[in-house]
Amino acid sequence: MSLLRSARFPAIILLAAAILALVLANSPLGPEIAAVKDTYVGVPGVLELSVGHWVQDGLLAVFFFIVAVELQYELTNGELNSARKALQPAIAAAGGVIVPIGVFLLFAAGSEAVDGWPIPTATDIAFALGVLAVFGRGLPSGIRIFLLALAILDDIVGIVFIAVLFTNDVDMGLLAVAAIVVVVFGVLSRQLDTRGRVPIAIVLGVLAIATWVLVYKSGVHATIAGVALGLAMAQRPALRTRHELEPWVNGIVLPLFAFSAALVVIPSVSPAQLSPAFWGILVALPVGKIIGISVAGWISLRVGNRGATPHLSLADLLAAGALGGIGFTVSLLLSELAFAGEPLLRDEATLGVLGGSAISIVLAAVLVAQRARHYRRVRPASRDEELPPQDVAEGQIA
Template identity: 85%
Template sequence: MSLLRSARFPAIVLLGAAILALIIANSPLGPAAAGVKETYLGIPGVFEMSVGHWVQDGLLAVFFFIVAVELQYELTNGELNSARKALQPAIAAAGGVVVPVVVYLIFAVGSDAVDGWPIPTATDIAFALGVLAVFGRGLPSGIRIFLLALAILDDIVGIVFIAVLFTDDVNIGLLAFAALAVVLFGVLSRRLDTRARVPIAIVLVLLAIATWVLVYESGVHATIAGVALGLAMAQRPALRTRHELEPWVNGIVLPLFAFSAALVVIPSVSPSQLSPAFWGVLVALPVGKIVGISIAGWISLRLGSRGAAPHLSFADLLAAGALGGIGFTVSLLLSELAFAGAPVIRDEATLGVLGGSMISIVLAAILVAARARHYRRTQPAAADEHPAHPTEGQIA
């Protein structure tokens, strides 16, 4: 289990799952795999979804739950618990959202791919931290903290896009019941340290399932249920739950989603015939993120007061921008949602996410390794620092 809690191994598993899916989709096994993805499971006539939707809407809600728990921790006790601390990564994150959108629209405006503009706005925390762990030995903790804050803020933007842009015909009544279930979940979670821990835990699981079903049926994307539950849960039990779920999410949930999302056939067409969605995402992730994060981050250094955030050079910001271009998980989800009714464009946008993320991984590896060498040579003491991170040991 400790291997699946590490920063490096889950990123390797995630990438391997995506590559395997591409190989299978473009082999004689492709039609059979696609058939499995479209197979419906559930209670006939009551509640059924395809295997692909169970992964995207069901399992991925667990991933968003642990993201929300980490967000709650950072907003209350971590690196985003004050406006002063959050200023620099917030400005950098804003640049890392706006510039990729502009780059994407340069390719897609006026075409049927224009709805995909949210796709290159996301940063994959697990992947970015995995690359940082592999190539960043010697980086000061301030850079790691900056990247974590940046990625979390990017996730907030992605969550808002999912909640606002991909919600149709909302059933207010069901959403109100879901909100009530979340409130009850939050209240009961604060009683988990009593003698009635086991029955309360069972009720919490039932409330979580009920919340997910109600949110799904209300017309809001079901992953928002995971976000709401993660933010509502009392922090100590939430961090313990996150710790227990993390290896399962890293080892099963995210690889299954990566496999399902990357199960696309590479079109046999010339580059000029590829959708603007492909080119927009392919360029917007590496280029848009690097330009947006580095320039906005540089501006934030001039606006913020000294001591408000760790000192970062422009070269550090370039490395952070390259890491930010690793979209993967949330970008794949946004691709699925943006082009749900256009499978051909969706598949090409997915290929753009994979290609853009791979380019960003290579660029990030080069830039992060260069900065790590610089700090090992010039600041050996700072290079030994490690970032604080909520773990089981810290909350027990």
């Protein structure tokens, strides 16, 4: 289990799952695997989803639960618990959202692909911290803190996009009932440290499932149920639950989602025939993120309180920007949602996410390794300044 809580190994599993899916989708087994993904299972007439949607809407809600738990902690006790601490990463995160959208629209404006503009705004914290752990030995801890805060703010943006942009025909009655159940869940979770844990935990599990069903039936994307439950749960039991779920999310949930999302047949066309969705995402993730995060972060150093956050050079910000371009998990989900009714565009957008994230991984590895060499050269890193895998894992979202 310790391997699945580390920063490096889960990123390797995710990448392997995506590569395997691409290979199988373009092999003679591809149609059979796609048929399994499209097979409907559940209770007919009550709740019946395809295997792919059970992964996307069901299992991924658990991932968003632990994202929300991390967010709750950072907003109350961590790196975002005051405006002073959050100022620099917030400005950098804004640049890392706005510029990729602008880059994507340069390619897609006026085409049917324009609805994919939210896709290149996400940062995959698991991959980013994995690259940082592998190539960043000797980096000051301030860079990791900055990246963690930046990625959490990116996750907030992604959650808002999912909740607002991909919600159709909302049943306000069911949503109100879901909200009541979430409140009961939050209140009851505060009894875990004072009363019998097992009976309360069982009831909480039932309430969590009920919340998911209600949110799904209401028309809001079901992963928002995980966000609501993670924010509502009492912090101490929430952190314990997150710790227990983390290996399962890293080892099963995210790889299954990566495999399902990457089951894409590569089009047999020339590059010129690929849609603007592909090219916009392919460029916006590595280029848009680097420009947006580094420029906005550099501006924040000059308009904010310099003592509020660790000082970062422009070269540090470039490395953080490259790490921010690793969109992967949330970008794949946004691709599925943005082009849900257009399979060809969805597949090309998925290829753009995989390609753009791969470019960002390479760029980030080079830039992070260069900065790590620089800091090791100018001063030997103390134990507090290094990035041990266990410390990285403690801050890792998934």
